[in-house]
Amino acid sequence: MSFNPRFNLRGAWSIYQRELMRAMRTAFQSILSPVLTTSLYFVVFGTVIGARMEPVAGVPYGAFIIPGLLMLTLLGETTSNSSFGIYMPRFTGTIYELLSAPVGVAETLIGFVGAAATKGLILAAIILGTATFFVDYQIEHPIYAIGFIMLVTASFSLFGFILGIWADSFEKLGIIPLLILTPLTFLGGTFYSIDDLPEPWNTIALANPIAFLVSGLRWTFYGTSDVSIWTSLGLTLGFLALCTAVIAYIFKTGWRLRE
Amino acid sequence: MARVSETILKIEGLTKVYSGAKGTSVKALDGVDLEIRKGEIFALLGPNGAGKTTLIGAVCGLVRPTAGSITAFGYDLSKNWRSARARIGLVPQELSTDMFETVERAVTYSRGLFGHPPDKERIAEILRSLSLYEKRDSQIRELSGGMKRRVLIAKALAHEPELLFLDEPTAGVDVELRKGMWEQISALRERGTTIILTTHYIEEAELMADRVGVIRAGRILMVDDKSAIMQRMGTTEALITLSEPLTELPSAIAAYPVTLSEDGRELCYRGGAVSAGGAGSGSEEVASLTKALIAAGIDYRGIDVHDSSLEDIFVDLVSGKEGA
Numbered sequence: 081m082s083f084n085p086r087f088n089l090r091g092a093w094s095i096y097q098r099e100l101m102r103a104m105r106t107a108f109q110s111i112l113s114p115v116l117t118t119s120l121y122f123v124v125f126g127t128v129i130g131a132r133m134e135p136v137a138g139v140p141y142g143a144f145i146i147p148g149l150l151m152l153t154l155l156g157e158t159t160s161n162s163s164f165g166i167y168m169p170r171f172t173g174t175i176y177e178l179l180s181a182p183v184g185v186a187e188t189l190i191g192f193v194g195a196a197a198t199k200g201l202i203l204a205a206i207i208l209g210t211a212t213f214f215v216d217y218q219i220e221h222p223i224y225a226i227g228f229i230m231l232v233t234a235s236f237s238l239f240g241f242i243l244g245i246w247a248d249s250f251e252k253l254g255i256i257p258l259l260i261l262t263p264l265t266f267l268g269g270t271f272y273s274i275d276d277l278p279e280p281w282n283t284i285a286l287a288n289p290i291a292f293l294v295s296g297l298r299w300t301f302y303g304t305s306d307v308s309i310w311t312s313l314g315l316t317l318g319f320l321a322l323c324t325a326v327i328a329y330i331f332k333t334g335w336r337l338r339e
Numbered sequence: 340m341a342r343v344s345e346t347i348l349k350i351e352g353l354t355k356v357y358s359g360a361k362g363t364s365v366k367a368l369d370g371v372d373l374e375i376r377k378g379e380i381f382a383l384l385g386p387n388g389a390g391k392t393t394l395i396g397a398v399c400g401l402v403r404p405t406a407g408s409i410t411a412f413g414y415d416l417s418k419n420w421r422s423a424r425a426r427i428g429l430v431p432q433e434l435s436t437d438m439f440e441t442v443e444r445a446v447t448y449s450r451g452l453f454g455h456p457p458d459k460e461r462i463a464e465i466l467r468s469l470s471l472y473e474k475r476d477s478q479i480r481e482l483s484g485g486m487k488r489r490v491l492i493a494k495a496l497a498h499e500p501e502l503l504f505l506d507e508p509t510a511g512v513d514v515e516l517r518k519g520m521w522e523q524i525s526a527l528r529e530r531g532t533t534i535i536l537t538t539h540y541i542e543e544a545e546l547m548a549d550r551v552g553v554i555r556a557g558r559i560l561m562v563d564d565k566s567a568i569m570q571r572m573g574t575t576e577a578l579i580t581l582s583e584p585l586t587e588l589p590s591a592i593a594a595y596p597v598t599l600s601e602d603g604r605e606l607c608y609r610g611g612a613v614s615a616g617g618a619g620s621g622s623e624e625v626a627s628l629t630k631a632l633i634a635a636g637i638d639y640r641g642i643d644v645h646d647s648s649l650e651d652i653f654v655d656l657v658s659g660k661e662g663a
Contacts, residue, residue: 083454085422094451105439173435177494180399180429181452182421339357339393339402 083182091183095191096198099165103199110161110199111206114153118207121149122214125271130215136273137304142215147297148270150207151232154200155265155290158233159257162196162240167253170244170336179338185331189324193237200233201226217301224309225300231316232293238323245327245336264290269298274306289315347502347533348375348398353407355393355557367393369557371407375502375535380528382548382565383537386657390557391537392432395504399429411502425454428500432507432537434487436494438480442471445479446493453498465493469523485516492523503527505536509543521547541650551649555657565649574647575621577608579629582638591635595628606632606639621646 103110126142133141169175178188211217219225247253268274268290277285285291286307296312299305305312330337355368368390375381385391396402398409400420409416414423437445446462466472469489474482479490488508495503505524509517517540524547528534538544544551545565552562561568584603596610608628611621625644632639 083422083425085419088421088425088454090454090456091452094448097451098448101444169437172438173431173433174437176399176401176429176431176435177449177452179401180424180427182424182454183452184421334403338400339396 088182088184088187091181092187092190092194095178095183095188096194099192099195100198102165103161103195110157111203114157114203115206115210118149118153119210119214121145122211125149126211126215136276137302139302139304140215143217143302144273144298145271146208146211146215146217147301148265148268148294149211150204150229151268151290151294151297152262152265152270153207154204154229154233155236155261155293156257157203158196158200158236159240159243159261160254161199162192162237163244163247163253164240165192166241166244167247175337185328188331189238189241189327192241193234196237196240197230197234200229200237204229219301220303221300225297228297228300228313228316231313231320232297235316235320235323238320238327242323242326242330245330248336261290264288265294267291268294269306270294289319292316345377346374347377347412348373348535349410350374350394350398351408351410353394353397353409354405355390355397355402356405366557368397368404368407371554371557371559373552373559373562375533376550377533378528378531379549380524380534380536380547382544382551383535383554384541384544384551384653385537385554389554389657391554392506393557394554395429395506395535395537399427399504400424425498426501428495428498428503430488430491430495430503430505430508432510434484434491436479436487436490439478441476441478442466442482442490442493443475445490446497449494450497453500455498461499462497465496468526469493470519485512488512488520496527500532502533502535505534507537507539509538509540517543541653545649553653553656560656568652569649574609574651575611575625576645576647577621577625577628578643579606579608579632579639580604580641580643581606582640585637589635589637591637592628592631595624595631597628 122142125145130140130142130145135141136144166175169178183191243253243256267285268288269285274282274285274291274295292307292312292315295306296309296316299309299312350371350373353368353371353373354366356364356366358364371390371394383391383394393402397404398411398416411423412426414420416423440448443462443466446465447457450462451457463472463475466475469492471486471489471493474486479487482490492505492508508524509520512520521543524534524536536543536547548565550562551565551568553560563571581604585599586603588597588599592606596608598607598609599605600607608621608625611624622644625642629639629642
């Protein structure tokens, strides 16, 4: 048997497959509930209220909020899914297998994050498909959109991974998405353009990192954004690198994983 | 059977200190040296909290050693851990499995995780050997406790490990199943798998193990062949019920390791251990003792003789009665 002593590709692939399988098993929670939630947003903000709104930056309001709503769901779902993915094995004790297996931080992350990015794309496709029932929109830079969505889901699955290792109770597991992610996304220009905010609110809003993500995704859709796409991309890559470094450090020290 | 001289696992000076709250620290392992030979069944005995599970965890990657070195298959575990772990299997003490997964999928996942290509036939064979094949499509949560434990064993065997750790494999398993598990462990050994098991059931170690190690408070007290331990430390106990009570020990039998009970109705012989300077043949000595009694005109109504089991030796050892 050939076993690569530096990288266990089969191990990474097994984790990837298993994580996707887990999502399929909980398809209702992972797919159906975000679709339902976003549909409600589209009905209320897109169709009912949106009809009374002025276009924002030349984009009809119903279409304008799509990238923000998509980001809202992606961030929440990816973070909670990935944090559960690592917290549950710790909680039930099944993590012993991962820790005793010939897989290191690279295999683990490729498996977990790869699966999260895949799930993110599937979820995005479903939400965007749902959106066509409520509003008319088109995507100006589809390749960038796919790339950006993958990048964001990968980053936030890493973030969720850290959360799942840090949390020592279900309460802590839920508190970050609830208290930080959702408010920041709401205030991050999901429902309005940050450019329309008067000073000093405009500057304050730009201190919210999620505003850059929403803005970046909106650029891939409509070619307009509050901040440069490159700033958004750079920030996301930076966040990805930071999370990866933190996880590499966690694996190195064994914090909350190995006794 | 495999040669029993080759060392498959070598542990040197292994120490693990857990730092608790308020600056306290607990030494779970204290300079453990241990060598495991290829193809043997090694039983690690010790009371709760002795460090058995920590020792296994250190080899399997669940515990980060504070000091010391572990070498498996010639690989230093702090460096070539991937290569070493790929050949080691672990069945944990806790029944922790992914409850919603089906048996077959869980076992297939384990095989992949340890770097092996999928092999449906091999998985089916493992499931059959553990009487799980009929349950392969059942979710693990639907299974009984004994079956869940067998699923854990199947998962550990999925990558065909050469070294298998069984942490309390028969804890909470009924007598029937326990016997079945012993048979399975023997079958694994026949195939050349080296097995290290921890157990509370001394009977289990007595029945299965080639060698036994006793651990207490993080230190290995003794490692030896089971038969050697039995011979070296085993004692014979004989209880002689007298017809007439005695007031003091008769001088005719004073040379024997005998004590008189307080009421004077019973003589208790305890001896025969090599370690205690005995001949290793307690029953012979008891026979000569009874002859001496009759010669001295002391009558008795009954004799109850028994050789100490590994359990007696173990209890003595961990309670610190006999320094090994």
